[in-house]
Amino acid sequence: MSDQTTPVWLTTNDCNLVDFQKLTATVTTADAVPMADTVIDRIPVYHGATILATIDDAGYITALLSEWNRVFDSGAGVLMIRGAFADTVLIERVTEALNRIIATEAMASASAGDHFAAAGANSRVWNSHEKLAAADPGLFAAYYKNPIMHLASRAWLGPAYQITAQVNVVHPGGHAQVCHRDYHLGFQGVDQLAAYPRNVHRISAHLTLQGAVAHTTMPIESGPTKVLPYSQQYLPGYVATQLPAFRTHFEAQHVQLPLAAGDMMFFNPAVFHAAGDNNTPHDRFANLLQIGSAFGRTTELVNRTRLCRLMYPVLIEAQQAASMTQREVDDVVAATAEGYAFPCNLDLTPPIDGMAPQSQQQLMRDCLQQGRTAGDFTAMLDQWVGLQRSL
Helix, strand or coil: CCCCCCCCECCHHHCCHHHHHHHCCCCCCHHHCCCCCEEECCEEEEEHHHHHHCCCCHHHHHHHHHHHHHHHHHCCCEEEEECCCCCHHHHHHHHHHHHHHHHHHHHHCCCCCCCCCCCCCEEEECCHHHHHHHHCHHHHHHHHCCHHHHHHHHHHHCCCCEEEEEEEEECCCCCCCCCECCCCHHHCCHHHHCCCEHHHHHHHCCCEEEEEEECCCECHHHCCCEEECCHHHCCCHHHHCCCHHHHHHHHHHCECCCECCCCEEEECCCCEEECCCCCCCCCEEEEEEEEECCCCCCCCCCCHHHHHHHHHHHHHHHHHHCCCCHHHHHHHHHHHCCCCCCCCCCCCCCCCCCCCCCCHHHHHHHHHHHCCCHHHHHHHHHHHHHCCCCC
16 A cells, blocks of 8 residues: 555666565465466466366366466466467467568568567567468467467456467577566656656556467577566566666576477566577577457557458358357457457447447457358448548
8 A cells, every 4th residue: 555655656766676586586385376287486387288178167267267367466477388289280380371471571671670689689570460360361260269378368358358479589599688578668768667657557567468379399498488486566677677786686586497389378567577598509489479458559550350351251161160169269259359349439339238339359259140251241340440430
């Protein structure tokens, strides 16, 4: 609880290394994460096979999501799911498709690096989410029907989240990133951070969930993401990540877990983290997920209408052929369409049921439920899009 002496505007003077060291020395006990298969270096680790085998047990799923929420909020801040993708052939197919995109884009322009690594250290595919759907809608559906990424998203963000993704391929010899936090405030400088009151520092961590799907084997030598458990709880942490003493502590105390292709990692964006050095002769390939709350916005502009047009024929065909379960169809819709109805023009789109007009996801799900053709859906989508204007 704050009082009149609690600073509203956080600066470097509010960063206390001793307090941070005590916080990040917290131990994760097995009692705190009873549904985890094990705890490694204070990080709870789960097995995808266990989750998928009990996916229809509502009580189990509710308990699991509750545990994950506590991990992200007041626990280690990070968790791992081994074998989240049991179908590693699918991972290989998606990797091949994304590598073709990398090759095509490399012909157009050289990589400029990313936010926290120098140019040439890696290859990026910005908005790999939409680009994969454009390249192969069926492959997109097969990839994003995986329920585990959707369970993690719901655990931290609730419904109506938005998925974006960016491929990061770190080449042999690629150097580590600088310790940082992520979007939103994690992308701001110290002077900019000082302009945001402490309540915004607190809420920023609740607007996104960071995730990664390993597309290659990632031994420690390849530099999988370095994380500092419990660091997300440190309120001045957005400022502290930019201070040398805190970066030194991070480098001394961070942990890394090896990953296999098909493993997933999720973490609170306020966890101090950084990709490591790749000291192997092989590329380290990850599809990085940044999942946005309905109450915020994702880092990339994704053409959701284009995704809807691409994915509806795939979904209606799969539904008619019974080649996907209803849950899988719903999860692909969640990965495709805009789930939040606002902003909108209430003159043109007054709410019918409840206090919000129809969202793009609702339109897509209604058309699928009614068995409408792709042509009918496209016409209705065009009409919906035509109403998304201010005047």
